[in-house]
Amino acid sequence: MYMGDNTLKINKIPALTWNWLKMNDAAVMVPAETTGKKEPVIVTPDEITVMKEASDHASHIPGGMGDEFEKDLHKKADGTLVFSSEEGKCISKPVVVSCEYEEGAVTADRYMVRAGKGSRISMLIDFSSDRNAGGFAMAQTVVEAEADSIVKIVQINRLGNEFTLLNDVAAVAHEGATIEIVNVFLGGKETYQGCRIDLSGTGSGVKKDIGYFLKGSQKLDMNYVVDHKGKKSNSDIKVSGVMEGESEKLFRGTIDFKNGCAGAKGAEIEEVILRDDGVVNKTIPVILCAEEDVEGSHGATIGRLDEDLIFYMQTRGFEEEEIYRLISRSKLVSFCDKILDEDIRNKTMTFLSE
Amino acid sequence: MKENNEKNQELSREKTQVSDIDRNIYDIKDEEKDVYRIEEGLTKQIVEKLSKEKNDPDWMREFRLKSLDIYNELEVPEWGPSIEGLNMDEIVTYVRPNTKMSAKWSEVPDDIKNTFDRLGIPEAERQSLAGVGAQYDSELVYHNVKKEVEEQGVIYTDMESALTGPYADMVKEHFMKLVPPTDHKFAALHGAVWSGGSFVYVPPGVSVEIPLQSYFRLNAPGAGQFEHTLIIVDEGADLHFIEGCSAPKYNVANLHAGCVELFVGKNAKLRYSTIENWSKNMYNLNTKRAKVEEGGRIEWVSGSFGSHVSYLYPMSVLSGKGARAEFTGVTFAGNDQNLDTGTKVIHNAEDTSSYVNTRSISKDGGTSTFRSAVVITEKAKNSKSAVSCESLMVDNISRSDTIPAMDIRTRYADVGHEAKIGKISDDAVFYLMSRGLSEDEAKALIVSGFADNVSKELPVEYAVEMNNLIRLEMKGSIG
Secondary structure: OOOOOOEEEEEOOOOOOOHHHHHOOEEEEEEEOEOOOOOOEEEOOOOOOOEEEEEOOHHHHOOOOOOOOOOHHHHHOHHHHHEOOOOEOOOOOEEEEEEEEEOOOEEEEEEEEEEEOOEEEEEEEEEOOOOOOEEEEEEEEEEEEEEOEEEEEEEEEOOOOOHHHHHHHEEEEEEOOOEEEEEEEOOOEEEEEEEEEEEEOOOOOOEEEEEEEEEEOOOOEEEEEEEEEEOOOOEEEEEEEEEOOOOOEEEEEEEOOOOOOOOOEEEEEEEEEEEOOOOEEEEEEEEEOOOOEEEEEEEEEOOOHHHHHHHHHHHHOHHHEEEEHHHHHHHHHHHHOOOHHHHHHHHHHHHHHH | OOOHHHHHHHHHHHHHOOOHHOOOOHHOOOOOOOEEEEEHHHHHHHHHHHHHHHOOOOOHHHHHHHHHHHHHOOOOOOOOOOOOOOOOOOOOOEEOOOOOEEHHHHOOEEEEEHHHHHOHHHEEEEEEHEEEEEEEEOEEEEEEEHHHHOOOEEEEHHHHHHHHOHHHHHHHHOOOOOOOOOOOOHHHHHHHHHOEEEEEOOOOOOOOOEEEEEEOOOOOOEEEOOEEEEEOOOOOOEEEEEEEEEEEOOOEEEEEOOOOEEEEEEOOOOEEEEEOOOOOOOEOOOOEEEEEOOOOOOEEEEEOOOOEEEOOOOEEOOOOOOOOOEEEEEEEEEOOOOEEEEEEEEEEOOOOEEEEEEEEOOOOOOOEEEEOOOOOOOOOOOEEEEEEEEEEEEEOOOEEEEEEEEEEOOEEEEEEEHHHHHHOHHHHHHHHHHOOOHHHHHHHHHHHHHOHHHHHOOOOOHHHHHHHHHHHHHHHOOO
């Protein structure tokens, strides 16, 4: 609790359902002011231009967390740090943003990635702190992917046990552009993740890989939305997680086929391994459709591991508990492999192993 | 009389011949003669008057008034289709037809009898049912059960008789216990103004071989129908209950806020089938719920075709070890329809299982929403649930949404969910056209096949009616 806290309603699902399920949105107490600010360490490849914009051009792109969050962030953040790639440039090295927070920090940061036509750019944001640290971090990454560009955003949560993170992504993909989002959630006490991708261009696409390992009383609240507006746009959302202890997770995943997105395809799939009885696992995968010529699907598998898999592993000499531990870890390792920086990847693997 | 018979024969032909099906069967309006209509609106005075008209016992009168208070306190849900067109100040909550309930068709007034004849109710009773209840507006006008079923100890009667007869204590013990008035605004409305409906009790170990049916007909314009269905299937017993409903179309809003409470005992089985074909000025805000004890099984079969707006989510509460629920549903939303349908399953005991299989079709600007909730509590170890929903978009001006929710709180659970949305395959239409079908016929056939999961679960007469409804809805869908 901080002085002058106010409560924000965030992560509102685009199509509401029964209130008793408590899945429609989330309410979170937000400190009134930032404090203990430590500038993130940013490593930028030479080909990328960096500038700070006061009133940013990006604000018209809505994120997944909603208006209340964006207004609050605009008020608190010291402008927007914009990373741009020039038309046709293919930049292999990522922008690496290391947000290493100190105990008690209250931060608000806003980033933007502008990918010029036919360019390729990637960005890695690593949220971290001491293992037992507490604090409150708010961040938003805005992406504008011009025609035929490719943007990859990787975000990792390695925050301390008492940290709250509100992290949002707001993106638009123009004709032929592709956006790839990777989220790995390992740390923090409470994490709220928003993400809204506007596939406005013909043939635009998004790929999302979301992995989490929740322990103790960790809480993860997600709201991923894909708006298919462009013809033949494509979305692919994969979510995989492991839950232990009394952890809580809510995954909201919405594929919204708008009228006019003929030929669009969208798929989302979630796999959750539950390892304890005290967990609270909530999932609401939504498909909204106002267009005839589309293909949409979602699937979820929740609970225990497949009996055949367990049997096979047992025949190889593993105990059931060991099998769960191995499979759970392997699920997350596949997400860690997508981390673009070796040092951060190693740190993340270490965090996962602890 | 002869004229009536000829007309009935003609209409009966219409109903059984697929090529001739006509919505006129459902749209026939009877003139209101000598009916008792309570004033429009919803006030304490109206509820008291209704209670007096129905000779309620004191507890029921108090229950109604308490429900009215709850209704006034609760908000209209903000998550579903708009019900702005429904003005409770203009709804008549009680319309009593000019007859008393009878066990003989010959005693039912001609105009009402003719309507039910056209809908095929007495014919169905003769051919394939163990008993029939027919409700017209707010009251049952006919109720009969076959002698051999009665001799098994099966009770099938109207709710009013049950409320004051030998089963009064049983009714009081169960009435609105599964769906309390606090559940939502329209459950509270039902508690305040309910009227009509059926009470069924199947004693332990009794298996009712052929189904019972209640048919609900709402004739009065601007009226509401609030029937209450209470079914208790005791230990080891088995029943199939069929519910049908229809109404002629008016230019004013009609309201249906019925309530169905099903108690399925230990190792008992109940199948509850519904073909809902309300007129397209109807707000269908119905609540259905089943509680299933150890080893028991509830099977819902649901076809939703009618109504302007529908909120319909039969709920299964699996409260005994090994209890099972199945929900098979099809929803067809056409022009000016917003049908929000689905199901809820609460697993609250070990070894419980549920299977949900639905299809929805949207065309001509209709909106179909599949909404579900599967909740597995910490107590429900070794529970399994599988949900499958598929949606078909027939054109570009319609909507189809799926909003499935899952809340799982034990590691010892296996939950699977899958959903698909798409259009009618061009290849399939092309193939059927190459075999001599027109595009209309090809699409209707594909849609019928798409909804096959429900029709194959119904007795053949009802499956035929459902397929007829699909053909009727698909008529003229090209261009």
